């Protein structure tokens with residue numbers, strides 16, 4: 126079968142989407158059938174189906190007169206209903222691909238409720254561009270696990286009494302003196318080497334170039350096909366949150382490179398965790414659904430974090446230029462002085 130993925134169209138009209146899909150599985154006759162012979166339906170000639178979520182999202186917002194930058198908590202539900210309308214008439218065994226998911230929460234929703242198989246990770250690349258270091262796992266970490274106890278590291282910011290962010294806004298001045306590794310939920314290579322030398326614990330660790338830097342004499346591999354993943358070969362300390370905070374504020378491009386390497390690994394581990402839980406769900410009914418609920422109960426949807434970070438990113442971008450750091454330091458000292466005055470009053 127040729128590798129053809131059909132873009133399922135129909136816009137935001139559920140009936141139009143269903144009609145398009147019905148056309149794919151309809152048995153053709155006469156001249157139409159001759160054109161696709163020996164196939165009987167158009168669907169017999171395709172490998173799978175794909176959805177362009179960016180265009181759908183934009184149309185939905187226009188139809189509801191929403192600002193393109195405003196968040197709609199119901200958006201994932203609306204998108205799911207449109208995807209289901211398209212997939213209803215189609216066979217369940219073919220590949221389903223989406224482009225433009227906006228969060229790990231949305232990805233989990235699409236897997237659980239729509240059976241999507243493949244995703245792009247543009248949102249994680251965007252996170253790196255605006256200065257967010259991702260810090261989450263699936264399944265969500267158990268708070269009592271040994272990783273926290275032996276190598277403590279500040280978790281992302283709490284939004285409610287029970288949820289934390291999926292990453293860190295490294296533009297924030299809160300990170301100026303935070304000399305920890307990027308992710309609290311993954312050890313860096315150096316910590317992992319120490320832990321595995323003294324215990325049998327196989328703690329999750331991040332082999333990215335930021336968390337596990339390697340000496341200049343070592344060849345860099347950017348995929349897992351060239352070299353199978355193994356234990357870290359270096360005990361160099363990781364690049365820290367404070368260092369990347371400094372790079373971001375001085376417009377060093379290496380900040381985004383380090384963050385992109387890290388964020389891609391976090392997504393890699395996220396999908397690996399999903400595959401593992403789905404595999405175990407075959408013998409443990411309801412496991413995936415329970416883990417999705419636990420993930421949603423642990424991590425806040427990243428929209429608020431992204432909105433805040435984009436503001437900080439835009440501020441630093443607009444203020445770039447010689448002497449900016451000195452001006453910024455003076456402004457920060459001024460605002461701290463005001464806070465002290467208020468406290469004295």
Ligand SMILES: [Zn+2]
Nearest residue numbers: 331333336387
């Ligand atoms: Zn990393």
